[in-house]
Amino acid sequence: MQLNFTVEDDVFRAAAREWLLASVPAAPPPHDGPAARAYALAWLARCHAGGWSGISWPSEYGGRGLSPERLIIWYEEYVRARAPSVLDCTFVALNHAGPTLIACGSTEQKAFHLPKILTGQVIWCQGFSEPGAGSDLASLATTGVVEGDHLVVNGQKIWSSFADVADYQELLIRTAPGFRRHQGLSWVICDMRSPGITVRPIENLAGATHFAEVFYDNVRIPLSNVVGDLHDGWRVAMNTLSFERKTAAIGLQLDLSVKVEDLIALAMPAPGSAMAERLATLRAEAASLRAMTYRTLLRQPATASDGSLVRLCFAELAQRVHRATMDVLGAEALIASQATHDYLESYSETIAGGTAEIQRNIIAERILGLPRVKAA
Template structure:
């Protein structure tokens, strides 16, 4: 009676890309494991398996352990990995932010030292940019790095630092020249989180999880060899982290969005209770909008750079929140506890913790609509808030006059 909402055929694979896609799809279908989201050791082993099979570091130069391929192959990987519902990447910040930035601006020694262990997940990274008084206004950051012989001495606090509870290294922005204009006195540093004077404390989110933490630095000595780029050039170095790899996640997000929409439809059909006119209208409109977003992502896959990626980020974040809200409001009184709204991967996603009601049915809390709804609140904040990104779109993409 219903058509399945499959994405339309892709618009743009060359025959070489189609072959690459087919080989990858077959490998993922044979190898994608089922791993509990909190099983860090298993997630590291999975990343290593991907690396050894040649599916990681696709655009990174071969001399640093990469594959030396193009951004289209990276986009194809992101899309197929999402389609195969592979486990989340345990070192996503290393792979998407730190690695590409080191390739762009790191010293030869830093590239040789740090890139391969990022790929193999031997060293997990986090990103220390945000502070309690510097989020959207990143140039207001106050963590200090004071020149002292061969070292900098770092004192201050970072917040909302994803993966800091499992990371060995932090990619840090700190102020080296408080007298300089705000954007000009900042320096980028690699800091070993096991150094004396570092304290990491978990921050619990509304979902109950602690994906991120607070990181405190109390006179932490950081060798000057760990500076990335020139002293006081940290703003420019930081901006290099907004790379094409990051922009390319849009294609995997759009596949996940489509899967989310399919699960919403399954849930609605499973209830066999007709929707009222308003609910049906919302579902239909969400279908139209999610198809537009998916097709836009497919059209731009591998070709979406810089500020334009903000368009997809805003649209995806708000679309995901809408789908979650529709799920909660259309699936009936027990909607929050039903499976299908949250974290999903190949096979059964057995969580290490969950609500009693869900575990009785063998389902994890992380796969519930309640989890998905609560987690989606962060989508319009993480990676740049929607308000800030709208300003970026107005000023940098559309060229409207700046304030």
């Protein structure tokens, strides 16, 4: 896909490049815990002070209200500058919670939460998946019972990114007894400091603990924290997932092209060798993903199925790129802590945000028109 940028776009690009060159931290970010939280919030606060937070957020909510083309330019320059990964502790707030509140939240919810998100004051986590309801989100069982002007929440969530350092959580619960599947759910803002919440970090293959289990024991959440209407959580959650699968990971997707070019420079493969062919294929696949990302972002009207195409392509390509990095490094990979960390982290890509199998089902049914597969 070919984009035609204007002279004004070029001026914007130059300003972004100059600011990033002067502002990107020299020290790499910590992988998890309070240190990762402090690093991510400080970086977001620096971006906000420089006018680079909320590029595409509407101006009435503190963003710059810029076009998708400008968002693309920003992320192109961001990854070129090797700026901190967009998948840090602020990811959920900036790319899930904030956009969902803009689309579905009340005036009061927007006024209270959006400024704190954009200026780097708070961390959010996601409370969707459960031990028995991961990719099948409609099967969730965590309950919220209305008592007066509060919901009393009981249950468990799992794979809640950054829950151990979060201030708030986007929490999906079942609030209408007797309803099944997607009916009777509610999307609520949960204060992670509420009594009755227990967070248990989960260590992944890479040794990081940015996932966690969260347990709720009679946690009281004000009804004013319901986003949208009570029992209307499925509609709100679909908004959240559409952001997650379409615009949230633009920086990660574009960063793969940079990683491939860095890998080619590191490997310096002999022309015609098997490694040269492998790296050339990765370069072509990264270019294809970049074009697909641009198409999805700019396509009007956009569909949720487009996000599944990009998500699946990115997840599997990321694993191939990191595997190739390990092969190029060889024995050195054993002491290259960042490369090993990224390789092990990449195993989660075909699970997070909906498994590869779920994405293939969506593509098959909604894009290719194939019959729905019935459970045995």
